[in-house]
Amino acid sequence: MALFEARHIHKRFGDQVVLEDISLAFQEGTMNGIMGPNGAGKTTCFNVLTGRFSPERGSVSFAGADITGLKPREIARRGIARSFQIMNLFDDYSAIENVLIAVPEVREKGFNMVQQLNGGSSAMDKAAEVLRKVGLAGREQENAAALSYGERRALEIAVALAAEPRLLFLDEPTSGLGAEGTARLFDLIAELKESYTIVAIEHDMAFLFGLADRISVIHWGQVIAQGTPDELRANKWVQASNLGKLA
């Protein structure tokens, strides 16, 4: 059984159909890509899958339980973490404080705990470990505002990982990153995919084709193609395109 599954999702805004019929399944331990041209419905899809919007029809299940219509907070509690296209960091706090806030034991006891923590606490160790995982070792005490754009993106992922998720959603992780930032993020996700189940919504095809085990292509609010990168590349029109030349 898939760890996460969406079946026949239909979503409208007023008269406008944004998602016509979306079915997706993500297996535990895999890296999954969702891609599509601008206006295809990728971000709405992300928002329905992670609970921000409820679909008109269709269902979403995670770890065997129906989570359709649950609030984002409830979905997060069940083990799904999200990292957003728009940065969600506390600029005036250090990198490690941003991560600490998301560590479950700190979260439960409240925000003020951050001030009372010392270097020896287990929450602090966890936060430091997560920062190391995303390549920010040595930058712990730096204010979030002082980090480079690429480091901020990595910090965002660290905040998501601090919640110890079973499934990590990334919305347009390469957005705003230049060639170097994208290359570094590629390496980071290649490492993370060894230990996490990941879903990335992304328009950069080369990025996804190099990382994902399975890719779903969305256009006109529908899944227009689905498969492994090799399966998708088998199409002759794809082979003739830049995507085919990446092989």
Added chain:
Amino acid sequence: MNDAFLHVDRLTKVYQRGLLARQETFRLEADFTVREPSIIGVMGPNGSGKTTLFELITGSNSPTSGHVRVHGRDIHRIRYRERDRLAIHYHQSYQVRHFKRSLPNFLLEHAGSDYPMVHLFDEPQFNTQDGYIGFMLEFFQKLRREGRLVIVCLHPNEPFHLDILREICERFIFVQKGQVSEAPDFDTLVARPDVRTYLGRLAPRAA
């Protein structure tokens, strides 16, 4: 006739101007039947009436006379919001939604379908560089296999546009100066003098 997938039945749309001396500015006439799921290519110059034809088929514009039936259902008798369950219209990437509402919904019928029967793609943005083109063409074929009718409107200005039409479309509709005509296959279509004139520099490529 009622069982046809799409029946465009003696459809006309007349645009007029002037209040006292009404003067006809544009007239579209269409009459054709599609009996089975298929992929139909539509071509025609800008301003020839393609957009009006699509609006009439999808029920966002009302005809002067005649009917459009999808699976025997008159689309202009269906509730506005449910018309896209019979026939949905995409221009490039986005769904076209601008209904001229003339009747209250309670006088109209339910569509009785959750998923569109007719998918109309108006100038989808094909780009041979990014690879999406392959996924889009496979998707059209998947819809057809699943028993839907796909209408693809393409204004060929690159040689590969003709390759696409030849490869995926089973029959064709040509619209010019408000007249809608059919061609049973690609070769018949591109052999017509009016179509060759329309294709211009691409005509030799189509031969």
